[in-house]
Amino acid sequence: MKPILRIFLFTTVFHLPVLFSSNTFAMEAGHTSVDTLADNIECDDAFLLSCQNQTSFSSNFSEGGAAGLDTASCLLANPNLELRELWFELDLTGALNYFLDGYGVNGGFEVYSGSCDNLELVYCDPAADNNTYMAFFGLPASQYFVRALGYDINGGSNFQIVLNCFNPQPPCNLSIDQIQIAPCIDADGMVDVDLSGIAHGNAWLDFVTCEILTDSGLFFFDGTRDDTTWQVSTQISGSEIVYITVLCGDSENYCSDVVDSVSLPLISCETPGTGNLIGTFMWDANCASRTAKVSFYQPGTTQLLARYDVVIENNGHFLLINPIDGEFDMLIKVKGCLPKGFQDVEITDDETNFLEGGVLRRGEVSDDSFVNVTDISMVNTWFNQVLPADNPMTYLDLNCDGIVNIVDISVINSSFGMVGDSVPLD
DSSP states (O other), X not given: OHHHHHHHHHTSOOOOOEEEXXXXXXXXXXXXXXXXXXXXXXXXXXXXXXXXXXXXXXXXXXXXXXXXXOTTOSOOOOTTSOEEEEXXXXXXXXXXXXXXXXXXXXXXXXXXXXXXXXXXXEEEEEOBTTBEEEEEOOOTTSOEEEEEEEEOOTTOOEEEEEEEEEOOOOOOEEEEEEEEEOSSXXXXXXXXXXXXXXXXXXXXXXXXXXXXXXXXXXXXXXXXXXXXXXXXXXXXXXXXXXXXXXXXXXXXXXXXXXXXXXXXXXXXXXXXXXXXXXXXXXXXXXXXXXXXXXXXXXXXXXXXXEEEEEEEOTTSEEEEOXXXXXXXXXXXXXXXXXXXXXXXXXXXXXXXEEEEEEEOOXXXXXXXXXXXXXXXXXXXXXXXXXXXTTOTTGGGOTTOSSBOSHHHHHHXXXXXXXXXXXXXXX
């Protein structure tokens, strides 16, 4: 019920620029004699509710001072009951949003700005079902006083006032940065998929939700989140991913990212050997295919035995048909990335050979195996230019968003000074 009341009160806040003195209410009603009166029955003795420290107060309206209502108030007094008041001062330092919850405040709230000698009524909320919940809009630098009004009904009018202070959540941002798809499908027709990326905001959530549509169906999964990174590991079926959506948050505050059209492997892990080599990389989910060179070396030497041109597809896979067989050191250079080496890779002619390549380091666009000012210079040459997928210079668009800009410079900066692998491999 509480959220419903808050929504109602958002639409019933009164803005009444009427000036009062705190003595007005005392002159109208005076103070009725009771056994014990609270200390804060007048504005000058208001109890401090602070976003920094004390945020709640509990009492009983039998301890309140007798109260009257001005004609400017939005509250209506019950002539058969004695209205009582207690005063509070608000310190809103350190927050931007506030709710004032009055559990058992069966009359309502009046909020004033200014000083006790010169009060201006700025908000007014009547009780609903013997409670008063108010969304409060105020400036932290201003001084506010709250008059809580209620009735002592046979001594059973306990109440609690809570000042809820909070800051709005920071903007939420999520990206799908890496996708790794297994090179083959298992006996059940399923393929392993690993996704990862960055998520900022909504820090209270330790999971993300993933939706993958393939040409064979729709799949839903939850993934884990650790601080600013997230990861999803799952299995899907089909020959092509239509889209991947990853979401973090709820209906009021969420962020998401989408990747479209990614190929899935068709070869079965149980297929008889072909002698081919299938390689897989953790691939930038936004990137299209890239050309690469795969070089075979005599292990521990610089002796080149064979070199092949391949294409890294948009799922991070490449296929090398009928390579030479034996044991080799292998060096793979993908356009826009540092070379990566693999030691003692065994290739047989009677099996399908698989190579798991992991992550490629981006930022090397000058083909000198070193991320330096030359790479920055090449990117600057194409700065702020749109590079469609068929442009031969698309490898300069390092984050694959279709344009060469400051983001690509930042990718180079993150790898600046790094050197790629070279033979002989250590």
